[in-house]
Amino acid sequence: VTRRAGFSAQTLEVLAVLCDEPRHWWHGYALAKRTGLKSGTLYPILVRLAERGLLDAVWEVEPEPGRPRRHLYRLTDLGLAESAAAVGVGTEPRGGAARNRVRSRS
Amino acid sequence: VSRLRTWAFGLLPDSERGWAEAVVAEAAGQAPGRARLGWVVGGLWAVSRLAVTARRGAKAAVFVVAAMAAVAVAWTGDPGLYETWLNRFEVVTTVLVLAVLPALAHLLFGTARAGWVPRGLRVGTYGAVLALLAGKARIEQLQAVVPVTGSYRHVYEVVTGSPDPEPSVFGTVFVLTMELAVLAVVLGAVVGAFWVTSTRSGVTTRTLRIGVGFGLALGLVMFVVAPLGLTDNATNPWLPGSRIDPLILLAWILLLVGPCAAAVLAGRGYAHGRATSTAVARESVRQGVVAGTIAGSLGALVVTTLGTCTIITALGSDAVRDWLSRGPHLTGLDAYAYELTLGTNAWAYGALILTFPAIGFLVGGFVAQSAWGQSSSPAAGDGGGPGGGRAGPVPARGPTDGRDVDTRHDPTTTGRATIRQSLT
Numbered sequence: 001v002t003r004r005a006g007f008s009a010q011t012l013e014v015l016a017v018l019c020d021e022p023r024h025w026w027h028g029y030a031l032a033k034r035t036g037l038k039s040g041t042l043y044p045i046l047v048r049l050a051e052r053g054l055l056d057a058v059w060e061v062e063p064e065p066g067r068p069r070r071h072l073y074r075l076t077d078l079g080l081a082e083s084a085a086a087v088g089v090g091t092e093p094r095g096g097a098a099r100n101r102v103r104s105r106s
Numbered sequence: 107v108s109r110l111r112t113w114a115f116g117l118l119p120d121s122e123r124g125w126a127e128a129v130v131a132e133a134a135g136q137a138p139g140r141a142r143l144g145w146v147v148g149g150l151w152a153v154s155r156l157a158v159t160a161r162r163g164a165k166a167a168v169f170v171v172a173a174m175a176a177v178a179v180a181w182t183g184d185p186g187l188y189e190t191w192l193n194r195f196e197v198v199t200t201v202l203v204l205a206v207l208p209a210l211a212h213l214l215f216g217t218a219r220a221g222w223v224p225r226g227l228r229v230g231t232y233g234a235v236l237a238l239l240a241g242k243a244r245i246e247q248l249q250a251v252v253p254v255t256g257s258y259r260h261v262y263e264v265v266t267g268s269p270d271p272e273p274s275v276f277g278t279v280f281v282l283t284m285e286l287a288v289l290a291v292v293l294g295a296v297v298g299a300f301w302v303t304s305t306r307s308g309v310t311t312r313t314l315r316i317g318v319g320f321g322l323a324l325g326l327v328m329f330v331v332a333p334l335g336l337t338d339n340a341t342n343p344w345l346p347g348s349r350i351d352p353l354i355l356l357a358w359i360l361l362l363v364g365p366c367a368a369a370v371l372a373g374r375g376y377a378h379g380r381a382t383s384t385a386v387a388r389e390s391v392r393q394g395v396v397a398g399t400i401a402g403s404l405g406a407l408v409v410t411t412l413g414t415c416t417i418i419t420a421l422g423s424d425a426v427r428d429w430l431s432r433g434p435h436l437t438g439l440d441a442y443a444y445e446l447t448l449g450t451n452a453w454a455y456g457a458l459i460l461t462f463p464a465i466g467f468l469v470g471g472f473v474a475q476s477a478w479g480q481s482s483s484p485a486a487g488d489g490g491g492p493g494g495g496r497a498g499p500v501p502a503r504g505p506t507d508g509r510d511v512d513t514r515h516d517p518t519t520t521g522r523a524t525i526r527q528s529l530t
Contacts, residue, residue, distance in 0.1 A: 027132060028128060028129070028132040029132040029135035029136070032132075032145075038144070038145075038148050039129055039132070039144075039145045039146075039148045039149030039152070040148030040149060040151055040152040041148075041152070042149075043125060043128070043129055043149050043152050043153055044152045044153070044155075044156055046125075047122075047125055047153070047156055057124075057128075067131075067134055068130070068131040068134070069131060070128070070131045070132060071124070071125075071127075071128030071131065071132075
């Protein structure tokens, strides 16, 4: 897979978190907490990733009682391949490896 | 609140509405108070911006509407007068140039820089140029119509100082030359806006902000003092000192001080934190010259556009004219004399648009050269010249991805380097 140009540092952070557990559905607040990004930075990144077909975005089917439905995100197969190439790690699910790298940065 | 939210979200396109709802849905996860408010405001602002910037078709439509309006204004006029045809030529030429310029600038200057200041400068220059040419055409239409006889003819002759309305060959050539010069300067301003906001120009964001800031301040002050054209007195009838010259003097002092200060700040900003070298000094001079030129050019464009628009508003509305003239009971002849005077005063704006950019360039260049020029000569400093030994560090030039050239202050570049390092 060729490296895809145009990912900003913040996008790479989001991709690293999403790569960390590629089958897990993430919501925006959790992504913001993990990456330290504010909503004004995070959501444009999610929008662009979704527009490029790298991110699946769905609405929660069974919301928690007393809470509105949330938007959930995870990488598509294409997104997984692209982000793996961009952050320079393999495409296999990696458990905590990428997570530890991201954490060690902060 | 729920209704208001539904209404506000309804303003967004379908594609962005879901994202706005997603932002709000996550707000409950934030602590109540500032954190939650910040989350919602920041997220909604970002999503709204995406909705606006993604609509390139909408931007093109806005340009088409504005261009058509400008052409329509210039097209009305007596086709028997050469001024009418001159205005038509100017506006159509300008619209065509503006239409192809973004693509041309991309080819020549590289990627246009993102951000509010660069984008605002480009869009603002487009709007100002269209408004200016339309307003100029409207004013010239008024002046071109010469009353045949009677009191109105007398007023015309007194106000315009032209007892013989038939222009001589020399006069016609002079007017044509000036018109073409104004057109060239105006189009040059648009090209200049594209250049300074391109990555290839190497103009730093700081320089851009300084130049734009001083240019806006200069233009607005000049406009407040002389909103109805330029004479030797302040033409703002609502200023308490409008009958005295010091206000005009103040505006002219600002014209010299603005580019001067812009040049000093931009040059110092570039040199700050960098090791002294010939290359850095030379680049400081260049940043200073650019900041001074932007300040002078933008100041001229602001005062000329706002002033011209104020005058054509007065020409088109009795209420505005009466308010501006502080005389609600003008007779028809008085009103004609007043409008003709405004049109005559507006001509001086042409002098501003021709001279201010040059003054900004010269003042900025002089000051920057005085401050850093000695260090930038090949014989001085630590290199670059024949006897200078090892060449000094080359100032950071623009990367090709549309980001700021000043990589020291580019959080994106720094962040990317950090994450690359951490992930390897």
